[in-house]
Amino acid sequence: MNRVSFRRTISTTTRGRGQQMDRVLSHLTLNTRQFHELTLRSRVILSQLPLSLTVLLILVGGLLFHPDLFASRSFMIGLWMQAALFALCLLVPWDRLPYVSFLVIPLLDFIPIGFMRYGAGTVITGVGLLAVFPIIWLAASGLYPRALLAAGFLASLAIVWVPVFVTDIEVTSQSLTQSFLLPFIMLAIGVTIRVMTSSMMAQQAEVEEKDRALRLLLEESARRERLLDTVVNSVDIGVTAVDEAGRTVLANRKLEQFRALAGGTRDTDEAALRIFQQDGETALPVTRRPTRRAAEGHVFSDYLLWWGERPGQRVLSTSSRLMTNQAGEREGSVVTFNDVTELVTALNAKDEFVATVSHELRTPLTAIRGYLELLLGTPDLDPEVASGLEVVSRNSERLHKLVVDLLSTAEGAPEIEPVPTDFSDLVGLRVASARQGNTNPLVRFEDLTDPGLVALCDASRIGQVLDNLLSNAIKYSPAGGSVTIRAREVGAEVECSVSDQGSGMSAEEQKGVFSKFFRTAGARNAAIPGVGLGLAISQAIVQRHGGSITCRSVMGEGSTFAFRLPIARADQVQELQTQGL
Template identity: 35%
Template sequence: MLVTVVVALVAATLGAVVGAAAVRRRAGAGPERSRGPTVAELLARLVRRSQSGIAVINRFGDVVLSNERAEALGAVVDARPAPRLAAAAEKVAAGGEACEVDLSPASHPPGSTPQTIVAHVRSLGDGFVVVDATDTSAAVRLEAVRRDFVANVGHELKTPVGALAVLAEAVLDADDPDEVAHFATRILNESHRLGALVTELISLSRLQGADRLPELVRVDVDEVLAEAIHRVRVPAEAAASAGGDDAGSDPRGRFLLDEPSGLEVAGDRTLLVTALANLLENAVAYSPEGTPVSVRRRRQGDRVEISVTDRGIGIAPEHQQRVFERFFRVDPARSRATGGTGLGLAIVKHVAANHGGEVRLWSEPGVGSTFTLRVPAAPAEDEPETPLHGLEAGLALTTAGPGTHPTPSVTGGTT
């Protein structure tokens, strides 16, 4: 039967050549015109260059047409359909309905992301079926992230909402004015925490969504640092003066700053202040009382670096990649006790990425941590502005000591 098919194809090709010659003869001896690609040639190009794996299988299980992508996705192996695909193609060729076949590899190399491959099998008639294989790994990962995010948000909102309900009942049952004041203060603290969580969720969704970063302007790094420190100090000083639960956490005097740099970056001032304030708050929250937090500003090539170093508990190597994930906490109890939402470092990462920069991390348990925000420096006044939107950016982990940052050993995109 295969020989018959080959003979038929050869005959069809010869017929096409003879027919084309006859047409040219009938056209006369006019000037020769360049002939464009035929429909068949265009279809062949379409199949070859398709991002999907395409294969045509006959009723005998032979692959009569395929592209390289079909082999890369495992739909075609050694010029034969994959075993799972062959069985499905046979059923469809015999008159069955179109079906979907999972071609995902059973295993994957250590450290790599599992691959999800789906093939759709449809009938072409006359005993032929077409296979359309697609790598859906990105969509599957996105759906998993969405489910995790919804679950995490629900969990994070449940804690303060539940606490508010319990504290409200305690206020209703309390007779002593001091008890009422105590529970009312705790209600206020929980409401502030809930408000901070909602605010950071909104900020993160804007950074990750389709909202375009506002027009970038020249931003003074020293002014950004001063505003970020002020933002960190004011709530702590207010809590200390009021004698609330956060009393004693006043970071006044804890920041050791280098000399004003005079550096400028091209960016959004509000977002940069937010990112730097999150780094400062994180350093204060995870440092022993009274230990300093150092801040250094410098220019490295075409980048401006702002490093925040603490002498705190440090981060274990297995957690260093994950601290930039939403809601990830190395010590959940400590984070909630300090009012953390688990979103601060995720916001820092996305602010850096939206500026065409990155955030780097060095940390050693028991020694401390250094987070470095790196963003493109503003061009000189006589240099043309360079668009910064859409540049490759992310986070990096380094292995050098505090305050020193060699070429990163690990880099990654937006989670």
């Protein structure tokens, strides 16, 4: 290994260990810089400085109180050697030498300490304790712990024993053990410092490892934040995120464009934006605005709003989803804004076209049905003519129902007048009508309606729902089976279900069963008549009543359609009974 590589290796392994000692010595720089941030020369000087200052203190004390001390040649040699070592710390370019080269200073410190101890004699006691400074330096360096502890012990022992052997003092057991405690004290101090340093270095290593992990996490978090920012600003929909208090924590550029359309900026409160209801003129109440609803914890989809004023008004479809933390608690919501102006325009154009065509068909169809009634009422008709007229009548009725459905769809939300209604009686009437008009002799009807049910509904509209469900149950049961009607009270609602044993639907088909003009593949293949409007109309009617309608189906086993309506209050039921009397 060359000198540079050796230096880098030692520097890498020991620089972290020396950081604990840095904390102790940083105060020597008046905390203007951390000790480990200094050059190696500065660190060597500061590490030697405590011993040099202590020697200087001894020198001043000797001059003031013990001038005879300077008559000792050994003491003076120790002083000059100590000064030379400090000068060496100042002059040597330690940064250019191998990192471990600085250890020569604490090792050489034992020599002047030995001279000073011997020279001080009994004039100044305790000079040998100066060995604690190089001992601490060696133990805290973190380098070669066993070797340096042994070197410190032997150097301290040499301070005590060398004068015994090189002078005229008689070598006895008493002279050898007189100050034998000093090297063991130095060893104990060195071991203690070493143990503390090792513990601190282990803690430092753990802290540094956590610091590295934290930096990696911060870098990964920053990378994900940049990715999120890029994604949300690349999509063609407005996106905003709000916390549980309703404060905006994220908003993309597309949303800023929508806000500008509504007369606001990024920082404009949503309540000040020009947002309108379906007519494009009535301002949307603040409590029904999307971000406000999302902040309150509402979840919604395809919530249509009209942004801005005409002629530049746009229709936005808004949706909201909750954000939860790891504990599953709500910590905000994400709201999306999608421009569906063209789609809404196309749907309106389609509805206008359907309404126009339906009106145009209705006029001649009314004339056809009227003349058919006159012809069928003519006596002594030829049987073949009568049979033909019956076929024409049935098809005209079918065409009339189709026109009525198309008009209902084009007119939008149906108008209803809910009143307390004897729901059990209504179901019975519609089942009887279905039995009478049933053209499939293989289908049986089973009415399991509980008596005495009173719902708050529009009888004619709910009758239309029942007719649609019963008609579908018959049409989609070509192989026969039973059609079961159940009605019962469930909580504060009346639940009615119509079940058949027909062909059923797949899970994917069930998702679109209430869509306009939706028909299953089985219905198309079997040429079952219909255009797919009955269930859409039924859903609109039930929802206008404040109720709900659902579908459960299994392929090859049949389907069950169930809807719920509000139950009438007791006073309303009493009023209905009174009217019945």
